[in-house]
Amino acid sequence: MSAESLKYLMIGLITLGFLFDKFTSWLNVRQKVPQVPATLQNFLDQEKLQEAKSYQKTNYYFGLISGSFSLVITLGMLIWGGFGLLDQWVSQWVDPMILQSLLFFGLLFIGSDLLSIPFDYYHTFKIEEEFGFNKTTRKTFFGDKVKGYLVGILIGGGLLALLLWLIQELGEGFWLYFWGVAAVFMVLINMFYTSWILPLFNKLTPLEEGELKSKIMEYASSVGFSLENVFVMDGSKRSTKANAFFSGFGKKKKVVLFDTLVEQHKPEELVAVLAHEIGHFKKKHIIQSLVISILQLGVMLLLLSLFVNNPEISQAMGGDRWAVHLNLIGFALLFSPISTVLGIFMNLLSRKNEFEAERFAKETYDGKPLASALKTLSVKTLTQINPHPLHVFVNYSHPPLMERLGKLEN
Numbered sequence: 001m002s003a004e005s006l007k008y009l010m011i012g013l014i015t016l017g018f019l020f021d022k023f024t025s026w027l028n029v030r031q032k033v034p035q036v037p038a039t040l041q042n043f044l045d046q047e048k049l050q051e052a053k054s055y056q057k058t059n060y061y062f063g064l065i066s067g068s069f070s071l072v073i074t075l076g077m078l079i080w081g082g083f084g085l086l087d088q089w090v091s092q093w094v095d096p097m098i099l100q101s102l103l104f105f106g107l108l109f110i111g112s113d114l115l116s117i118p119f120d121y122y123h124t125f126k127i128e129e130e131f132g133f134n135k136t137t138r139k140t141f142f143g144d145k146v147k148g149y150l151v152g153i154l155i156g157g158g159l160l161a162l163l164l165w166l167i168q169e170l171g172e173g174f175w176l177y178f179w180g181v182a183a184v185f186m187v188l189i190n191m192f193y194t195s196w197i198l199p200l201f202n203k204l205t206p207l208e209e210g211e212l213k214s215k216i217m218e219y220a221s222s223v224g225f226s227l228e229n230v231f232v233m234d235g236s237k238r239s240t241k242a243n244a245f246f247s248g249f250g251k252k253k254k255v256v257l258f259d260t261l262v263e264q265h266k267p268e269e270l271v272a273v274l275a276h277e278i279g280h281f282k283k284k285h286i287i288q289s290l291v292i293s294i295l296q297l298g299v300m301l302l303l304l305s306l307f308v309n310n311p312e313i314s315q316a317m318g319g320d321r322w323a324v325h326l327n328l329i330g331f332a333l334l335f336s337p338i339s340t341v342l343g344i345f346m347n348l349l350s351r352k353n354e355f356e357a358e359r360f361a362k363e364t365y366d367g368k369p370l371a372s373a374l375k376t377l378s379v380k381t382l383t384q385i386n387p388h389p390l391h392v393f394v395n396y397s398h399p400p401l402m403e404r405l406g407k408l409e410n
């Protein structure tokens with residue numbers, strides 16, 4: 001394919017991707033405010049549903065504006081050869097290709113991050129604030145940025161440097177070696193995320209003595225799960241929104257409950273939430289999604305190896321020579337429809353796993369307190385109770401509230 005056609009293909013693919021994404025959100029935002037379902041009668045009223053709708057609309061318009069802004073910048077870069085200009089510029093400063101590529105990606109990353117900061121800031125301090133969710137201070141907001149950069153440079157920069165070096169040394173055969181290293185790395189990150197990375201941003205503390213701990217202890221021992229692995233995290237540092245998650249495997253497995261969750265729920269509801277998280281562990285969902293991610297990465301790297309030396313891709317990006325970094329960006333743009341499809345597949349799997357974890361909690365503990373925890377949680381976070389089916393199919397990692405309640409309460 002000629003460089004010119006490749007360029008139009010990229011322009012077409014990212015524009016279609018954007019339109020598809022906005023189309024599903026638009027279908028969703030058009031959904032009428034429903035009547036209060038019988039099962040939620042004690043939890044919300046019409047006024048609360050209106051508030052949820054206006055939160056959803058605000059986020060929809062915000063996403064439309066920020067998304068259009070970034071689409072216009074990307075299209076502009078493609079049409080006027082911005083990536084090629086940046087490549088010419090970095091090639092004047094340093095000589096080895098690896099350093100040129102790192103400088104290229106570094107500048108691109110800083111540029112795109114600087115452009116996104118005003119949007120993030122507005123979202124946190126205007127939208128989330130207005131609806132009463134925000135607890136982040138300016139200090140935490142910018143502190144997170146700095147820490148995020150450091151982690152990004154260390155992990156992302158390190159892996160990128162390795163990838164570039166392998167491509168330089170091995171040509172198309174790079175993919176198998178890089179895949180091996182990246183797979184080991186993904187396993188390590190999965191194991192040590194809560195020990196190494198999470199503590200940079202949040203504080204994890206073991207459960208305090210008391211009614212909750214003894215209830216949890218009783219349940220945990222009934223399903224053979226060690227309580228040493230249950231932690232409370234200071235989620236309230238950033239948001240009033242509550243959550244819980246399971247992370248890692250083997251000796252490093254942990255269930256993390258947000259302090260906001262602990263504050264807002266009765267002990268038996270918290271045990272039910274914990275039962276759900278332990279369900280993810282018992283049903284091996286963590287290992288399953290890790291294996292799938294590794295396989296996906298392998299396929300992606302294999303495809304990349306077929307494109308990485310193609311000079312037309314660099315030209316399509318506006319380059320006047322072949323450069324590995326131009327090809328990597330070009331590949332990412334060409335690969336974007338495949339990643340959308342893979343994302344949909346992962347969401348499908350995730351929703352199935354959520355139902356499995358829910359069934360586990362129902363069978364080993366009780367469905368009722370889990371249902372009431374879900375209701376409280378959803379009402380507090382202004383969750384939409386009638387999302388559009390296509391929007392759910394494409395974007396939801398968890399089944400919609402009413403479907404979950406249907407299974408729990410029957």
Ligand SMILES: [Zn+2]
Pocket residue numbers: 276277280354357
């Ligand atoms: Zn879950």
